[in-house]
Amino acid sequence: MFFHIFKYRLKSLSRNKAGIFWAFMLPILLATLFNFTLVNILSPDKHIDVKVAVVDNEEFHNNQGFKSFIYSLGGSNEAEGNSIFNISITPLQKAEEMLENDEIDGYVKVAEDIKLIVNDSGLNQSIIKAVLEDYIQIQSTVETIAVQNPSAIDEGLIESLANNVDYLKDRSLNEANSDSVVLMFYSLIAMSCMYGAYWGLAVINNSQADLSAVGARLNLSPIHKFKVFIADTFAAWLVQFIFALLQLLYYTFALGVDFGYQVVFIIFTMLIGSIMGITFGTFIGAIVKKSEDIKIAILASLISVGYVLTVSAEVKYAVMTRLPVLGYINPINLINDALFSLYYFEGYSRFFINISIMLLFTVIFSGGTYLIVRRVRYVNI
């Protein structure tokens, strides 16, 4: 029975032309368009070069952990190539001056806690911030462990944790695809995952007696409507996921975009992103008591806004630095950032934070949907 419902839903969704347009054709079209116009404009040999100063004070010298962390960032690690960081250790006054004259992207001051001072927002500033946050997180882990289990320190704990730091990979970007282009494709993948909402909308419409005639018919059948709903959702998930995979293939082979070597993680992100998009659609479909056209318009505008907030590095980082909450509640940014972190960082902590928030959203959307549609009789149809 479950398979019967699943199979036919798969058929009907994969023949749904409007859905195919939103979740598949639109991103492909945009990608093709962008690819031809942007790739040529963007300078091909743009290097990331983060210049940062550390204030030379007593606190810095006393903080051995941080000191060695900074030195390790500073490019002493010859074996792994040049660091993207260019670090100078200067007195406070000099650091302020350098920042004023735009000689550095920001400076770090160690006092009671570690402070980052920038006067601009952009990719470089965000990279410093992300790295520092990583450090602080690890450091507090160490402290907790040291209190609870002091002997662990002797057992090489610090090194093993330090190895987990998401050191930035050095990327020489003089290949055909510059960072901005990759970022843009991440946004497109993220957008298309969220357009899975269209399938979600179709699923909720067809399962509710007050939303469609088919929904009424299903409610009259001897099958629990949640069984239908879940089978439908899985079908939608599969359809969306297949379209996402096709997109990835298209970007990689037809447009020649190099996403790096983390394909499995990218695919995993698309899988989670797709279910988040679908449940987003069911949630909007359930909570908005308007016609289907209005629901589609709402979905499309929310998704477009979310997309615009991530599509260029500048906007993305302005959001990340000035209004980080918006970054965390923008599902497109979560997907985009998960992919982005795979591309830039060696570790996976940032990636899994994004994935966790995505899963949290999925739970919230589906829980919300459940609460709205769980009633068994309708007040009106």
Next chain:
Amino acid sequence: MVIKVEGLVKKYGDLVAVNDLNLQVNQGEVFGLLGPNGSGKTTTINCILSLLSYSKGEIQVFGKPMAPDAYDIKRNIGVIMQNIAVFDELTVLENIDYFCGLYINDKRKRRNLVEEAIEFVGLRDYKKFVPKELSGGLLRRLNIACGIAHKPKLIILDEPTVAVDPQSRNNILEGILKLNRDGATIIYTSHYMEEVEQICSRICILDKGSIIASGSKEELKSMIDMGEKVSMEVFDFKEQLLRDMKKIPNIQSIDYKGGRITVKFSKASNNLIYLLDYLKEKNIKFGKFYSELPTLNDVFLELTGKELRD
């Protein structure tokens, strides 16, 4: 007893759509629910099916209380809703198979049932068509097939013939009678009295959410005073005569419009003779002349003071 409804009250906000309604449907009947637009037919059906919540009332189907999760009851019901309920992206065959599959697990059995249903509604040449490619009447037939393929014991049809041409309509009505002969109990709602009269063995007349009369069509007609209705074409008729004509015995009402007189008589013998005598005496010339038995429309008119259809 297949359905028993007692004291059903359904409100939409302040509007009372069904008002203290009682009805019973017996095994093997073709039961008609007749009422004008907005009289509460669909609302009643949806309450019976536990789709709608209602403020009061007891509803039993197959002798058991009906509920949204009464799946063993639902398994034996087939519903054809007023609105077409099919998947736009699935073909005729797939649609029927999908809905049938919600009731019947066994694949081979289902294949036979689906074939039978397609045969039954005459869509054999359209199996591979998607709904968009079907005409209105064919689409209605598909809608019916999706509701009855699993051979339910109780079939509920809510105005299945709206916007269907007369020939398709006759096919549908005959089909319904066939289903009934094969053992299904039928509930049929409509605002077309001709249809209800044609197929229903028992009829409830609904107005403003209440049942105002019920019985077989003969019983309903005998409830009212009117015995027959005479309609005739007249020439050079002076309207002043109308008042005088009311003297003819047993006349209930008389109307003159567009060269035509319509006279309603109450039940009595020799009505026509009195009328013809009068016409002869006054030397009124008349052309086409015919007499009809009362229709359900007349029943409705007499009971509510308004036409069933305007």
